[in-house]
Amino acid sequence: MRPLEVTTPDGIELDAVVHPPASGTSRGTVVQAHGITVDRDEGGMFVRLAERLAAQGFTAVRFSYRGHGLSGGEQRGATIAGEMLDLQSVIDRATEVAPGPVSLVAASFGAVSACLSLRLLRERVANLVLWNPVLDLEHTFLSPELPWGRENFGADGRRAVREQGYLLIDGEFRLGRVMWEEFHHYRPADAFAADGTRALVVHGDRDTYVSFDIAKAAALSRPDTAFHTIAGSDHGFDTPEFEDEAIATTTAWLAGSERARR
Template structure:
């Protein structure tokens, strides 16, 4: 594994890690895009384990931390959707420069927002897309939350705190600022995802208390070229080692099968 930094176009330094398959003919490359309060390892190190299994299957892998996350520059309060889109662009350019072959993306939770919004320019660059518990509706998740996690962190009382102080503390640890919440009313990642033609897999727990399983399942059913794998009984982020392993195993198997289709 090679640890290094890359720069977004606005000169923000991002921590990153590259995993080379060392295969004579790699299947392709996979970019891992993390969620809202974590970093390039994803919660509990899921992305590290996913990267290991992808490498074993013949893929090159790149992980990175968005600005304001992990050891990347910036602050949590300064996180914005537009900033994450710039960071994703930098990561895509880096992985394409380092590793040849078809590019796939695995995006978890809030990482699906920047990824979906970037699909128009990713169109001819992206081979396959996997979404884990994806945030596809920002209003439902944050502005008018209907699920337990959203009501706890972004409900009416918390939005009063946001108005007064300019930020909220999510899950008791991660500060998110006012500008991010202003953006939520403007972006519609579901529309961008629905309008894309890239073949996709959605892996989602059907007991998710943070991000709507029903929205993701409806998107999978209505969008051509999209498969849905339901992790039965799982809350957000896959809430046991067994369920995490199921998500990882399903993802790797699907990407391998899809790469075999073009081999």
């Protein structure tokens, strides 16, 4: 693993690392986009995924969005538009370091910037993997239907945004007014449906954070898209066995995608 220097067009320095392929010859690059309260490690799962991909001959790239981890920017200043710029900057830099086909793995809220960027990256991203993806901002945040959303984004959360300019998610991430306003305007599910990039969606069927049913319906309505259920799993694949299943499923699918292009 080695550092990867990435600076966005608006001057934000992102914390990013590259896991080179164990074989020395890359089969392709896999960029990993994390969720809203974590960083480039995705609670450790992205580290394990990157190591597995590198062992399979891929170049893996992990990074923290602005306002997350060791990247520049403040939590309250993080926006969906900014995350789209971060993602595109990382992909640009990654292809300079390791030319070749690019795949994208996006977890939870990382799916928002990933799906919204597909139209802009259409000729750059060959494969897309979504883990427990946030595809419906309204029913996840604005009018939450699941326990995590009701706990974090109910009346108290909305009042905090109005009165202090941010709300605190899970006691650790300050979501600011601008991102909250963006939730009213962006439609990641529509962007996902409109794009033809080959895709895999992996989701736990006991997810109390992000709707399993919305993700499944989106996947099944879209051509060239596989859906894998992690039976019994909550959000983030909440046991080592569920994590292993998600990582193994993703690695096998990406390896199969690479062979299919030959």
